[in-house]
Amino acid sequence: MPKTISFHSFRRGTGKSNIIANIASLLANEGMRVGVIDTDLQSPSSHILYNLEAKNTKETWTDFLRNKAPIEKVFYDVTPIEKELGKGKIFLAPANIEIKSILSTLREGFEIERIGQGIINITKILNLDILLIDTYAGLKAEAITPIALSDMLFIVMRLDKQDYQGTSFVIQIGQQLGIKNISLILNDVPPAHNISEISSQIKNKYDCEVTSILPHSPKMLNFASQGIFVNQYPKTPLTNAYRKISKAIIQKTENDQI
Numbered sequence: 289m290p291k292t293i294s295f296h297s298f299r300r301g302t303g304k305s306n307i308i309a310n311i312a313s314l315l316a317n318e319g320m321r322v323g324v325i326d327t328d329l330q331s332p333s334s335h336i337l338y339n340l341e342a343k344n345t346k347e348t349w350t351d352f353l354r355n356k357a358p359i360e361k362v363f364y365d366v367t368p369i370e371k372e373l374g375k376g377k378i379f380l381a382p383a384n385i386e387i388k389s390i391l392s393t394l395r396e397g398f399e400i401e402r403i404g405q406g407i408i409n410i411t412k413i414l415n416l417d418i419l420l421i422d423t424y425a426g427l428k429a430e431a432i433t434p435i436a437l438s439d440m441l442f443i444v445m446r447l448d449k450q451d452y453q454g455t456s457f458v459i460q461i462g463q464q465l466g467i468k469n470i471s472l473i474l475n476d477v478p479p480a481h482n483i484s485e486i487s488s489q490i491k492n493k494y495d496c497e498v499t500s501i502l503p504h505s506p507k508m509l510n511f512a513s514q515g516i517f518v519n520q521y522p523k524t525p526l527t528n529a530y531r532k533i534s535k536a537i538i539q540k541t542e543n544d545q546i
């Protein structure tokens with residue numbers, strides 16, 4: 289059975305989209321067929337990381353939700369051609385970046401049930417091993433619905449007081465939705481911090497597993513979402529920390545824990 293994994297955060301800008309794009313690459317390197325959905329309809333970003341242009345992605349996840357496109361038309365094969373991944377593949381469903389579409393979606397909304405229909409159908413059509421969902425930050429229904437349909441939830445936070453309380457809200461919501469696998473990713477941690485100390489502090493504070501602590505990376509900051517970091521920088525501490533997440537996913541999938 290394919291596994292659906294959501295990446296969420298209470299506040300914006302915690303690093304979700306970059307984490308997902310990099311994890312998708314690492315999983316595809318291991319031969320997995322990976323789907324990615326950009327559910328951030330208000331400020332789409334995943335297409336940028338894959339250098340997809342709007343003119344080449346006429347039909348999007350937004351259009352599927354608004355009943356304007358069939359699900360099989362809104363996923364694009366973004367597997368890097370220069371890489372010999374064998375069976376590994378990445379399929380991205382971008383959100384619509386046209387301002388007209390964004391505004392009319394905000395104004396008119398969509399049927400929330402379409403999210404579940406889309407997820408179930410596309411995993412079968414594309415024969416996916418894993419589906420990664422880039423959620424909209426915060427607690428709106430359009431963010432919580434994909435989480436409710438997930439086998440696993442990663443909550444991404446930074447060491448910022450403003451993230452602390454919100455993160456515990458998201459953990460509680462995940463628990464109330466009955467998601468068994470909830471795990472934290474701490475991103476953008478400055479070098480002065482003691483990683484293992486922080487990990488145990490956070491684990492105790494939230495009573496929640498910490499899968500990986502991603503260091504602040506000046507290289508990532510300079511890279512500025514121009515592509516997939518792990519492909520460009522295969523040997524940095526940040527890449528190693530991303531690898532920890534993909535390994536945890538593979539391990540849990542193999543042991544049928546998700």
Ligand SMILES: Nc1ncnc2c1ncn2[C@@H]1O[C@H](COP(=O)(O)OP(=O)(O)OP(=O)(O)O)[C@@H](O)[C@H]1O
Pocket residue numbers: 297299300301302303304305306307328333425475476477502503504505506508509512513526
């Ligand atoms: N470990 C890191 N070190 C340095 N910069 C980082 C790190 N992780 C992410 N960033 C930077 O933080 C910014 C936000 O990242 P990203 O867009 O992935 O966050 P997001 O959670 O998807 O945001 P949003 O909630 O707006 O969708 C980007 O400029 C990215 O390059």
Ligand SMILES: [Mg+2]
Pocket residue numbers: 304305306328333422
């Ligand atoms: Mg994002």
